[in-house]
Amino acid sequence: MAKIGNIDLGDFPLLLAPMEDVSDPPFRAVCKEGGADLMYTEFISSEGLIRDAVKSRQKLDIFEYERPIGIQLFGGDIGNMVQSAEIAAAVNPDLIDINYGCPVKAVACKGAGAALLQDIPKMVKMTEEIVKCTSLPVTVKTRLGWDDNSKNIVEVAERLQDIGIKALTVHGRTRVQMYKGSADWTLIARIKENPRMHIPIFGNGDIDSPQKALEYKNKYGVDGIMIGRAAIGYPWIFNEVKQYLKHGERPLPPDVAERIRVTKKHLDFSIRWKGDRLGIFEMRRHYTNYFKGMPDFKPYRTRLVEADNESEVNTILDEVSEKYAGIMVPTER
Template identity: 80%
Template sequence: MAKIGQIELGEFPLLLAPMEDVSDPPFRAVCKENGADLMYTEFISSEGLIRDAAKSRQKLDIFEYERPIGIQLFGGDIGNMVQSAEIAAAARPDLIDINYGCPVKAVACRGAGAALLQDIPKMVKMTAEIVKSTSLPVTVKTRLGWDESTKNILEVAERLQDIGIQALSIHGRTRVQMYKGEADWTLIGQVKENPRIQIPIFGNGDIDTPQKALEYKNRYGVDGVMIGRAAIGYPWIFREIKEYLRTGQVAPPPTMAERVQATKKHFEFSIRWKGDRLGVFEMRRHYTNYFKGVPDFKPFRMRLVEAPTEADVLAILDEVADTYASVGVAV
């Protein structure tokens, strides 16, 4: 049984990775419905929270059905990170997660995210101060290291555990790799095998099929896997992995009716949470993913991204369901 503090997550939990402009409440809702065991908010700027920036504050929105859920924070200033953790705790998440893995320039070049992999003493001090400031479990997401010559995750894991984090998620790439190439899970496995490590270790990177999830579970011994890009437009990845782990059978892919239903749920939640204009606009990025691989779908996609209102979008989605209903096969 994997546990973070007193939070029980099951035998082999599947985690939804925190992804900027993706892991918002509407997206989390469809992932939870399909089996995600632990989810995180989009990563939230500590400076934004302290400035009371509207966008940062909105990312604190969590809902009871999402539990357990963590709020993820990033920043380069220790005092600001401690203060933002206190603000985040007031939103009543189940845990606080610290982002030491984001590789994008806008974050890393400000001394936050993966930049802390170049300053382990500061990372340890920042984490220790946050752990002391809250009664919530504190977890960390990070990478193997900054570059090929500084893969320091074995040291990082021990030092962060020693100052009180209660779980560690590791992406199998360095910061320099960004999201290119293949994730290397070898060091993730070595962290898990280290007899000093007693906290749950979750692996992240390139888990995009049920078969790979089982293979990596057996090969590297991780306590669970974190899934990011493979869940975008395909929340069924969670149920498919669970079915495969349980039975060894590959679950059938979602039908068109299921694709339309999930898209509608995501879209309607987006309207309620973001408002009509923004909800319609920001949903446009998701249609390609929800209907990826569907034959002859391009005309519908073009209409969906041009549709100006909620009613227009829902009408087109109904038309999609009707058009493909007679096919009756999963795609």
Template identity: 75%
Template sequence: MAKIRDIDLGDFPLLLAPMEDVSDPPFRALCKKNGADLMYTEFISSEGLIRDAVKSVKKLDIFEYERPVGIQIFGYDIESMKRATEITEQTNPDIIDINYGCPVKKVACKGAGAGILQDIPKMVRMTEEIVKTTKLPVTVKTRLGWDDNSKHIVEVAERLQDVGIEAISIHGRTRKQMYKGEADWSLIAEVKNNSRMHIPVFGNGDIDSPEKAVEYKNKFGVDGIMIGRASIGYPWIFNEIKHYQKTGQHLPKPTIKERVAVTREHLEMSIKWKGETLGIAEMKRHYTNYFKGIPHFKDYRTKLVTSFNLEEIRAILEEVEVKFSGVETLV
């Protein structure tokens, strides 16, 4: 049973990873509906929160139906991170999560995200100060290390636990790897098997099928799995994993009708949350994923990503539903 303080996540929770420009409220709502047990917001800049930047503040939006939900913050300055924690706490999330894993150059090279993996003492100090600043449980998302010569995650996880974090999610790559190569879960297992660790340890990286999720659960013994890229355009993955874990059977793949219905729902929620112009623009990255593996779909994909007219997009989706009804997807 995985618990973060008094938040009961069940026997083997599936977490939605925080993903920039993806894990917004509309997407989280769909993942929740399809079996995600705990979700995190897109990462939010501590400096942006302090300056009251519109984009950063907007990311604090959370809704009752998505609980439990964690808000993830990042930054390089300890005082700024403490202030951002106070601002975040006022929006009443269930958890505050610290991003120590983002590998993107503009974040990491400023010493935030995965950049702090080059300064473990500062990472520990920052974490301790954040824990002291809030009454909420604090969790951490991080990587194995900065590069192959600094994979100190077993020691780092223990030190972070000692200053008060209540769960850790570990992406099985270094910052240098970015998202390339295979994720190394053996070190995540070492963290979990460290006899001094008593907080939940969640694994992240490369889980893209029910089989792999169950294999990694059994092989590496983690308390739960965090899923990122495999959920983009495919929120069904959470329930598919749960069903396979319980029965050893696969759920049927979503039909074209179901894919169109979820795309429509995502689009309408996106517009409701962001307004029509931005809502339509930001859906474009999702269309390719929702209709991935459908043969001869290229023309429709082009129409969807080039249209800025809501009625036209609705009409295209209707046409897709009729034209591709009964077509098996390739993935």
């Protein structure tokens, strides 16, 4: 049974990764329906929260049906991170998560995200101060190390546990790898095998099918799995994994009618949360993934990304429903 503080997540929870410009409330809504057990906000800049930046503040929006939900923060200054954790705690999430894994230059070059993998004492001190400042459970998401010569995650996991974090998620790549190559879960398994470790350890990286989820569960012994890119346009993956783990069978993939229903739900929430213009614009990145594998879909995709109002998008989606009625979409993504 995986527990983060007093939060009971069940036997083998599936977590939605905190993806920038993806894991917003509209996307989280369809992933929650799709079976995600624990979700996180997009990562939020500590400096942005302190400056009261509109975009950063908006990312604090959470809803009761999302629970349990964690707010993820990143930053390079300990004082600012503590202050931002206090701001985040005020909106009453279930936990605070610290990002020590984001590899992009805009974050790492400011001494935040994966940059802390080059300064473990500072990482530990920052985490300790955040743990002290809030009564909420504090968790961490990080990577194996900065590069192949500094894969120190087994030691880091012990030190973070010792100063009070309640769970650890590890992406099986170094910062230098970015998102290239294959994720290496062997060090994640070594954390789990360490008799000193007693907090939940979640694995992240390359989980894109129920079969792989079961394989990695059995092979690496993690307490749960975090799913990121595989959920984009396919929020059904969480329930598919659950059914496969329980029964050894993968359910039929969602048919066209189900894909359109969820796309419309996502679009409607996107518009209600962001407004007409931005809600329409930011949904455009999702259409290719929602309809991946459908034959000769390119003309519809082009029309969907060019549509500038909800009525027009829904009209196109209704055409898609009629055009592809009864067609089975391939399972492989």
